[in-house]
Amino acid sequence: MDATGFAAGYDANMSVAEMADWMRRADEAGFVMGFFSETIELMRDSVTALAAIGLATENMRLGCTQTVRLRNPLLASQTLASLDELTGGRIFTAPGACTKTHARRYGLPEAHPPTALRESVEAMRAILTGEKVSYHGEVI
Numbered sequence: 001m002d003a004t005g006f007a008a009g010y011d012a013n014m015s016v017a018e019m020a021d022w023m024r025r026a027d028e029a030g031f032v033m034g035f036f037s038e039t040i041e042l043m044r045d046s047v048t049a050l051a052a053i054g055l056a057t058e059n060m061r062l063g064c065t066q067t068v069r070l071r072n073p074l075l076a077s078q079t080l081a082s083l084d085e086l087t088g089g090r091i092f093t094a095p096g097a098c099t100k101t102h103a104r105r106y107g108l109p110e111a112h113p114p115t116a117l118r119e120s121v122e123a124m125r126a127i128l129t130g131e132k133v134s135y136h137g138e139v140i
Contacts, residue, residue, distance in 0.1 A: 005033035006060075008053070012042045016049050020056040027057040034060045035094065038070065047079050054087035061090045069098040069108055069116055073123035073140060081128065095121060111139040 006026035008019040023034045034053060038046040046064035054062055062083075071079065076093075084091040097113035104110065119137035126133045 005035055006031040007035040007037060008049070010037060010042070016044060016052050019044075019049060020052040023053045023060070023062075024056040027060045031060055034062045035065055036062075037065045047083065050083055050091070051086060054083060054090065057087075057090075059090075061092055062087060063092040063094050065094045065096055069103065069120060070106060073120050073135070074127060076120075077124045077127040080124075093124075109139075115139055 006023065008014075008022055014022075019036070026034060034057065036044075036046050036049045036053065038044070038049075050062055050064060080091055080093055095117060097117040098106075098108070098111075099113055100110045102108075115137070116139045119135070119140040122137070123133070123135040123140050126135060
């Protein structure tokens with residue numbers, strides 16, 4: 001059986017409470033994944049939205065797209081761990097590479113997107129082991 005996901009976060013006029021209600025209904029309808037897309041155009045952050053969505057749903061796995069480089073790997077890892085605890089182990093991440101255009105918009109140094117993505121994921125994986133970590137890449 002193919003997995004079917006549901007995405008929220010694309011309507012600037014929809015409140016976080018409304019998004020959580022849509023996700024609750026999608027969860028009840030059998031959708032197995034729920035995504036929140038974090039963009040500067042919508043002025044909604046993924047952490048708050050996913051916390052609300054996580055409390056409104058029971059079964060679907062939940063994740064966010066485009067969080068890499070918006071938060072440093074340490075903060076992103078702490079956030080994922082907290083959200084995973086809050087949702088009973090249902091959080092996953094679908095990181096984005098952060099294009100050079102997005103980097104400029106966010107005031108981040110421009111970097112080769114695949115390198116930034118790889119290094120962010122490597123650093124987050126290391127941090128999430130709970131061991132002492134030191135990571136020194138080109139971007140991170």
